[in-house]
Amino acid sequence: MQKILLLIRDFKPGDWIIIIFFLFFILMTIKFFLNFPNGQYLKIQKNSEVLGIYSLNQQNIKIIKGQRGVSEIVINNGKVRFTKAPCKKQYCIHQGWISKINQMIVCIPNQISISIIGDKETHDSINY
Amino acid sequence: MTPSIIKIVDEDHQIAKLSAIAVALSLIEFFFPSPIPGIKPGIANIIILYSIFKFNYSIGIWVSLIRVFVTSIIIGTFLSPTFFLSLSGAMFSLLSILIFKNYNKNHFSLIGISLVASLAHIIGQFIVVRIWIIPHNGILYLLPLFLISSFIFGIVNGAITQKLLTLNVKK
Numbered sequence: 001m002q003k004i005l006l007l008i009r010d011f012k013p014g015d016w017i018i019i020i021f022f023l024f025f026i027l028m029t030i031k032f033f034l035n036f037p038n039g040q041y042l043k044i045q046k047n048s049e050v051l052g053i054y055s056l057n058q059q060n061i062k063i064i065k066g067q068r069g070v071s072e073i074v075i076n077n078g079k080v081r082f083t084k085a086p087c088k089k090q091y092c093i094h095q096g097w098i099s100k101i102n103q104m105i106v107c108i109p110n111q112i113s114i115s116i117i118g119d120k121e122t123h124d125s126i127n128y
Numbered sequence: 129m130t131p132s133i134i135k136i137v138d139e140d141h142q143i144a145k146l147s148a149i150a151v152a153l154s155l156i157e158f159f160f161p162s163p164i165p166g167i168k169p170g171i172a173n174i175i176i177l178y179s180i181f182k183f184n185y186s187i188g189i190w191v192s193l194i195r196v197f198v199t200s201i202i203i204g205t206f207l208s209p210t211f212f213l214s215l216s217g218a219m220f221s222l223l224s225i226l227i228f229k230n231y232n233k234n235h236f237s238l239i240g241i242s243l244v245a246s247l248a249h250i251i252g253q254f255i256v257v258r259i260w261i262i263p264h265n266g267i268l269y270l271l272p273l274f275l276i277s278s279f280i281f282g283i284v285n286g287a288i289t290q291k292l293l294t295l296n297v298k299k
Contacts, residue, residue, distance in 0.1 A: 007239075007287055014231075015240035022243055022279055030272045102266045 039101040039116035042080050044073065046112050053117070056080065056099075066110035073114055086110055142179075143187055147194040150175040154199045166270075167277045170246065170285060172199075173221070177242060177289040185229055192218045209261050213253050220252025221245035238293070242286025246278040 011019075044051045046066060054062070054075065061083075062073040069086030079099040082092040087109040095105045104115035154172040162168060172195055180188030196218050200211040228241045254274075257267055 010237055010290070011239065012233075012235055012237045014236035015243075018236075018240040018243050022247060022275075022282075025247070026272060026275045026279065029268075029275055033269055033272050102264070 037101050037118065038078060038099050039103075039118050041117045042073075042075060043115050043117050044112065045115070056116070064112055066107070066112045068110050071107055071110050071112050080114055080116065081105075082107065082114070139183075139187065142183060143190045143194070146175055146179045146187070146191045147198065150191055150195040151198045151202070154195060155202060158199070158203055164273070164277075167274065169281045170249070173242075173245065173249075174285050174289050174292070176221075177225075177238060177245070177285070178292055180225060180229070181238065181289070181293060185226065188225070189222055192222055213256060213261075216252045216256040217249040220248040220255075224248035237286070238290040239283055239286035242289060243279065243282040246282030246285070247275075250274050250278045 040056055042054045042056055044054070044062065044064060046064070051064065054060070056075060056078050058075055059077060060075045062075065064071045064073060066086070070084065071082060071086070071092075072084035074081055074083050076097075079097040081097045082095070082105060085092050085107055087107065092105050092107040098105060098114075098116055101116055101118045104113055106113040150172040153175060157168050157171055176188055176192045176195070179191045196211070196215050197206070200206040200208075200214065205211050224244050224247070225241060228236065228244060231241065250271075254267070254271060258265075
């Protein structure tokens with residue numbers, strides 16, 4: 001503990017400026033991270049083919065036939081989740097609700113993915 | 129035997145020794161499991177900071193680049209995305225140190241410079257990742273996590289380097 005105090009005593013004014021700037025920068029990114037904008041549309045994809053783009057401002061249940069069976073997607077006023085999947089592990093259901101732009105849930109066995117997009121789409125997919 | 133045209137000076141020996149230590153440290157870091165994937169303490173950067181402020185800037189550049197190349201060849205990631213990530217991080221932190229190279233000892237200590245270098249390292253890597261490797265805004269979610277870790281390890285590495293430099297002065 002005493003060594004840490006000695007270390008802090010050695011800090012120079014420039015160091016404090018850098019530390020404050022750095023912490024400010026971290027806070028800004030956290031704020032940005034928390035305030036990621038909510039999306040307006042839901043995009044459902046099977047493999048790479050887009051099955052449809054739906055508005056999020058509705059209460060609706062979509063039933064999609066995939067590679068192995070039927071997936072059920074619930075849209076509930078601005079947020080989306082999977083409720084049924086034909087796979088064993090049910091990872092997509094455990095992901096829960098998504099509502100922010102660029103969030104996505106992928107069901108690999110059934111080859112269905114849902115993602116949230118904003119007004120207009122900026123990026124198509126993860127390319128790497 | 130033909131005499132070698134390249135003259136080996138003391139500086140070359142110094143570079144070789146320092147880069148050997150740096151490579152060893154980054155290999156230790158590579159084999160040591162990290163609780164969160166992608167977050168590494170960057171202890172090899174202690175050697176690079178040390179070689180810049182103990183000797184001079186060009187030795188620092190040599191040590192840093194040799195470390196990046198040799199480590200990637202040993203681990204087997206040479207010319208893969210991982211290699212370019214570490215190269216871009218090294219480049220950006222070297223550039224940022226160039227600005228603070230002739231610092232006034234009353235205004236900055238090495239901890240501040242280490243912090244600037246670690247911030248530049250993370251920003252450089254994120255620029256490369258965003259433009260080339262994963263062109264998707266989603267990776268920005270990771271930025272706070274990496275910034276916090278670089279803040280902690282920047283302070284720790286800077287403190288260790290400062291300790292190392294004062295030790296040698298006494299001797």
